[in-house]
Amino acid sequence: MSRSTRLRRFLGAVLAVIMACTVAAAPAGAAAPPEPGNDPFYQPPAGFESTEPGTVLRSRPVDLAAFALLPQKVQAWQLLYRTTDTQDRPQATVTTVLLPWGAKPDRSRPLLSYQVAEDSAAAHCAPSYQWRQGAGNDNIVTQAEILLVDAAVKQGWAVTVPDYEGPDSAYVAGKQAGQAVLDGIRAAQNFPALGLDGRETDVGLWGYSGGALASGWASELHPGYAPELDVKGVAEGGLPVNVEHVLDNVNGSAVSGLAMSGIAGLSEAYPELAGYLDANLTPEGREAFAEVKTLCNPQAVARFPFKDIYSYFSNEDPLNHPVARDVLAANTMGKHTPTAPLLVYHSVNDQLIPHEDVDGLVDRFCADGAQLSYRRDILSEHVALTVTGAAGAINWLKARFAGEPSRPGCDTETVASSLLSPQALATFGSALLNALLALLGQPIR
Structure with a gap:
């Protein structure tokens, strides 16, 4: 049995233990909250367009639950805030902000913006809804990532988790995502209940896969869109650099439905793409x-495993049309070099996102003076690295928040596993224990 197979079996056993604890500890089901389209909280007030990006339009305390059933003992609020969409129009979206249980306002507390891999083109899949008690488990990926957010809160950090796809669920739209992340940070910094130090707050970003897309775009847009933010570091794993390459990679695979969601999400951000789809999808494709x-x-x-999504188009080679090419090019990363230190981690065996794209982006950033650590992981694949890479990301962010400088320039290492270091193993063990305790209702502090 290969080491990668043993690692996958170990992670499967860990997940089984967590799910068993979930079932054992689950209280009676709570009533489902209204979905975003039926919840007045999500509707911006008249005149919001004239406010500054990052303005908090309204707020409310919320009770969060893991897997819709298990109450999470953290302090949590939701903020409706003003941001800017792909077409540079005013937009309002929601972020969920968290503090440790019982924590008092502390102006020295750092702020982490954690981006989940929502990876969906429907509004009820966003974390602000999925983490509400009783919401259901439609997006189990987002549900599971609350455990990584718990691990961040356990560090004593404030955490903001934005619905970065916006109210139209513009999945894969990079500019939309990056701006919503940065404005969510602005909103959190100025929300009095968090007690942060405004623009002087130390900020970090973290995301994996779809969450890395949002984090990566935020890191690129940060110097031009929100230069006042003091970003100490950005950790991004499983980074989808080139949307077209990812679409081609997953098309016809077991997860081809992801490609469909990505195209659908982009059509919400680009009216010209929506028109192109309307003109070129077959009747079956439109449905x-x-x-x-x-x-x-x-x-x-x-619903759509092993589907050739291009068969839904009446024209041949549908990605080679000028509209499709322009939209895909606009959403390819690498247009701006981040000024904040970066940690990039990626599996060389990633079956969804070609590692060659990440290698190329790293080379491009480094040639332009970026401060970047790149870890190429051998024993993982796309899903496994979500877990095995998390401890290294937490440790790296802890060091940035502690004022430790990252390595100068760029360094690249190909490692057997991101988990196989004493520091990572210790953090992983602690995070696993704390996740189980959080699922069982222990306060996160």
């Missing part, structure tokens, strides 16, 4: 893409 806009990531994958 399928309309359906995928109602599904979260797991349902889309289950």
Whole structure:
């Protein structure tokens, strides 16, 4: 048995233990909250367009739950805030902000913006809804990532988790995501209940896969869009650099529904793409893409496995049309070099996102003077590295918040596993224990 197979089996056993604890500790089901489209909280007030990006438009305390059932003992609020969409129009979206249980305002507390891999083109799949008690488990990926957010809160950090796809669920739209992340940080910094130090707050970003897309775009847009933010570091893993390459990679695979969600999401950000789809999808294709806009990531994958999504088009080579080419080019990373230190981690065996794209982006950033650490992981694949790379990301962010300088320039290492260091193993063990305690209702502090 290979070491990578043993690692996958170990991670499967860990997940089984967590799910067993979930079932054992689950209280009676709570009533489902209204979905975003039926919840007045998500509707911006008249005149919000004239406010500055990052302005908090309204707020409310919320009770969060893991897997919709298990109350998480953290302090949490939701903020409706003003941001800017792909077409540079005013927009309002929501972020969920968290503090450790019982924590008092502390102006020295750092702020982490954690971006989940929502990976869906439907509004009810966003973390602000999925983490509400009783919301259901339509997006199990987002549900599971609350455990990584718990691990961040356990460090004593304030955490903001934005619905970076915006109210139209513009999945894969990079500019939309990056601006919503940065404005979510602005909103959190100025929310009095968090007690942060405004613009002087130390900020970090973290995300994996779809969450890395949002984090990566935020890091690129940061110097021009929100230069006042004091970003100490950005950790991004499983980074989808080139959307076209990812679409081609997953098309016809077990997860081809992800590609459909990505195209559907982009059509919400680019009216010209929506028109192109309307003109070139077959009747079956129109029906399928309309359906995928109602599904979260797991349902889309289950509904459209091994589908050649290009067969839904009446024209040949649909990605080679000028409209499609322009939209895909606009959403390819690498247009701006980040000024904040970066940690990039990626599996060389990633079956969804070609590592060659990440290698190329790293080389490009480094040639332009970026401060970057790149870890190429051998024993993982795309899903496994979500877990095995998390401890290294937490440790790296802890060091940045502690004022430790990152390595100068760029350094690249190909490692057997991101988990196989004493520091990472210790953090992983602590995070696993704390996740189990959080699922069992222990305060996160």
